[in-house]
Amino acid sequence: MAAPMTPDQWLKALREEGVTDIVEMPGWRTNNRNHVAAWGPVHATMVHHTAGEGSGLPNFCFNGTSDLPGPLCHDFLARSGRLYLVGNGRTNHAGRVASNAYDAVLNERATHPKPGPDALDGNTVSYGLEVENSGAVGRDWPAKQYDVAVRVEAARCRHHGWSADSVWAHKEATRRKPVDPRIPMDQFRDDVAERLAHDVSWNPGDTNQEEDMPITDADAEKIARKVLTIDGVIANPVSGTDNSHIALMTSARNIEIVVRRLETKEAAQTAVITALASKVGSGDDTAEIVAAVQKAIADAVIKVDVDINGGGAA
Ligand SMILES: [Zn+2]
Known part of the structure; x- marks a missing residue:
């Protein structure tokens, strides 16, 4: 409200x-x-x-x-x-x-x-x-x-x-x-x-260190832990008059959205590569290979969605 x-x-x-x-x-x-x-x-x-x-x-x-x-x-x-x-x-x-x-x-x-x-x-x-x-x-x-x-x-x-x-x-x-x-x-x-x-002053195309560096698994885990910690804070705000938890909640939700979409993209790419590799030299025609790749993408996207939504995230 x-x-x-x-x-x-x-x-x-x-x-x-x-x-x-x-x-x-x-x-x-x-x-x-x-x-x-x-x-x-x-x-x-x-x-x-x-x-x-x-x-x-x-x-x-x-x-x-x-x-x-x-x-x-x-x-x-x-x-x-x-x-x-x-x-x-x-x-x-x-x-x-x-x-x-x-x-x-x-x-x-x-x-x-x-x-x-x-x-x-x-x-x-x-x-x-x-x-x-x-x-x-x-x-x-x-x-x-x-x-x-x-x-x-x-x-x-x-x-x-x-x-x-x-x-x-x-x-x-x-x-x-x-x-x-x-x-x-x-x-x-x-x-x-x-x-x-990003901060309110951000402009599309702005670069910063964060974006120039690839995210490692360790970084991803740190981000995930941070989001969970922030969620914990929000569930038990110390002071009813402090609005900082609203800003934290907004950041956490939007980080989650970005992470979710990155994870979906990466899973789909991995699935495509795997599906293609399995078809090398198989003698299947193009249509069969395309169908196999499309199925791999669909399965990957569903799996990520289930993993995330089943993980108890807010
Ligand atoms: Zn209208």
């Missing part, structure tokens, strides 16, 4: 996360739909595309239409990378959402399933970012725009102590919006998780 951020908290979090090109639309601090229904507690933050492009979009998002009154989001992100602050409070961005999709963000699950039928009010529980994109197949997100989108979602997660698995797309939340937006969301969440695993 988290109380929604105040306008000042949001501005501060954005600036700390490196979002510098910000337009505060006049009245955004009190532009909301709180008079219609509840806002908060919040548990998630949603990515949308606008399904249209143009300079009128900030005002459109602010005002909405007679059928769908504004604000239509909390923030509007132009293709230039400029972020417009549109509303604070309840906004008309999500509509009704599926309960399995909500369960995935609420409990920060590693997988975000295809949404079932609409079941609950998404506007009460989720922030919403609208990203300017036509939605046409192949229409890109410029690098700057994508980077700011990652920073916006990371800023919300970091403030609340959430992992990147609190980020969802409109297409993951309801069957009504199957391509909103078209970007691969697991990759987007990986990019948010990478930000969260």
Whole structure:
């Protein structure tokens, strides 16, 4: 459960996360739909595309239409990378959402399933970012725009102590919006998780000693022990007024996500090499070898998932 951020908290979090090109639309601090229904507690933050492009979009998002009154989001992100602050409070961005999709963000699950039928009010529980994109197949997100989108979602997660698995797309939340937006969301969440695993001042491409050195088994064990120790601290906080355990918990969760994905990747690579080696000189045709490799990858990924989820990790 988290109380929604105040306008000042949001501005501060954005600036700390490196979002510098910000337009505060006049009245955004009190532009909301709180008079219609509840806002908060919040548990998630949603990515949308606008399904249209143009300079009128900030005002459109602010005002909405007679059928769908504004604000239509909390923030509007132009293709230039400029972020417009549109509303604070309840906004008309999500509509009704599926309960399995909500369960995935609420409990920060590693997988975000295809949404079932609409079941609950998404506007009460989720922030919403609208990203300017036509939605046409192949229409890109410029690098700057994508980077700011990652920073916006990371800023919300970091403030609340959430992992990147609190980020969802409109297409993951309801069957009504199957391509909103078209970007691969697991990759987007990986990019948010990478930000969260670093200090707030980190920029993509920054190098440091940690990343230049290969992780040895001993290092991996140390990291794992650290995560478990931090989890122990969190389970028994010494002081109820000390918020440092929230920051530690966020780091721990995001380290876990990164480690889990690295482990999956490594296991799959090992399985491929093993499968290929066993087929050398076997006389099997290409299709059989491909099938054997695909099965090896699938088995490896399942095994890692079972190992991790069966290990009692938080
Ligand atoms: Zn949407």
